[in-house]
Amino acid sequence: MAGNSRVDLLDTEAMIPEEERAMQAVVRRFADETLRPVVAGHFEAGTFPVELATEFGELGLLGMHLDGYGCAGSSSLAYGLACLELEAVDSGFRSFVSVQGSLAMFSIHHFGSEEQKQEWLPRMARGEAIGCFGLTEPDHGSDPGSMRTRARRDGDDWIINGSKMWITNAPVADVATVWARTDDGVRGFLVPKGTPGFEVQEIKQKLSLRASITGALFLEDVRVPSAAMLPSAKGLRGPLSCLSEARYGIVFGSVGAARDCLETTLAYARQREQFGKSLAAFQLTQEKLADMSLELSKAMLVALRLAELKDGAGVEPAQISVGKLNNVREALQIARTCRTILGGAGITLDYPPLRHANNLESVLTYEGTSEIHTLAVGQALTGVSAYR
Template structure:
């Protein structure tokens, strides 16, 4: 009998505890009920439904790996499994949750004052307030140290001027964590929606992450009180620490997209007949399916291992780079190979594979390009930085 779950090939479930399996099943049911019936339409229309945020909040998925302030304090593995199931629905959905919890909320939770935490985190955990993370600039992506956005003192206030680009949740956000250069180095600031001089504009004509809001942030003399600064973040270690949290979710999430492609392709190959037999019965098709299932299995095991390390407090940044580099790269290859099995049907939104493939092109780039992660791994191996 054929498998009903491709992860059963390595008995992946046996490696999870009861709580982890419950969280995974709960998120999978949510995606099946609330996302799958509509995702093709959202992707085609280029819309990102904000009304999902309160539902994600009720499930405890927003900032779920944080503690206190309405957050559920789940394990790293549980958070990773949630990311996997969300991205099996669509990378845009996982991006919304990841940016909300691992970037916007985490920056406040890790570096904010108690007043900032009390003001924002409970509402963000409930999905009542949306956050974004303003680090990347039009001319400075992989090199955030070159950012031009500046924050200058004016009496007791700060005045911010600059632009941020490729910001997920940007125009939907009620609060933005914006990183800017000051006389004392790079610092983080909380910029509420509606602040004078703070505007957003969405990126259109996207071919990837279409069911996700991507924006440019413009800060034109934005005046903020001194209480808007994140007091515990100094230098690039602040934003880079947040990025490492988000990259961890991608390690799991990319495997969700890959699994969804493989599930859809197995079902199609078993039903599609050519030359009087299902195409699943041809050797070339089975070779592709076998290779993809092996890479999926390896990626799942790598993600789980890194999750266990994170829960033990022993996960290093270069290890996250190993996970993101491998799992996104293999997920892209799985999506493309699945498309070849689906033939012409694979280019339509009737099947998820090309949607996932297009989304993964963005996932490959954000939170550190594949080249940046190769160099991070190279530096760990050699002790030599190749960035300069």
């Protein structure tokens, strides 16, 4: 259920300018009419409706916060609100848009050559080409600085060897941004689907993000021309800046998941009767609802503040860490608490809270675990790194 239930008593929506609010309404309508009717089936089957990619493109959602090359050039706030509405249906839809726009397209847009931009970005913005982002490795999730994937020069070409894990969109991607260690530091390479030695294996039997498609990348003596390297990315700062973009979308997206849980549960509690009165009339239920409303409103205020910073003077990585750490943690707790109010009905796909909770378990971990973001905030406060 999406809708107009008054779960945000602070009326944070009134803080959103009219233009962004109108865009949000368009995305919400698309999400409710096109995505919501099919999400339970895809979650149960463990599939993603990749055929909808061009519809995402028609709405201008792919790379929407980028300028030129067919991208919408929207504000950071508009992008965040789009992520909110998509994740209000399912994290899988927001993940698709985040990986396409904030990781794959962003890496090309900010670090690619003009030829790379012209080749890929217009098609990716239309949803006609799909990208993925190969950074995480099987043995080095939170520590990308220890990556083992390597690229070496061979004449005018590069030879890449290594593997990547937990890569959203990988099984359907037309191109992968692959990060590899070189003698000149970490560099990014565009590896198209079908390149000899480049294989993708879908990861199945997931208990979370089931309406999203995930894979592993394997590169064995993959030969790419020198023109495949992203010329402006050198060192870990390149991929980490892309991750900051994706994490920003999560700050808003997690609010959407929490809102959907609370709206659904409030409606259920009003109509479900036990002991001769509605669940909403019990003090313990009201305490849960009140606490969840407080945390939802606070999470939205955090998201709106980060959007203000991002569209203004700029947002720092530690500030994004504050948003991801708080909002995902609170959204997960809201989803779990909503499930308790739904009782037995809450374990079915007829209601979204447990599906959202399962998804948020992944969101809690990817793009930086809670522990990593806690340490990032700690370092910003103290000036001391506790990573090693």
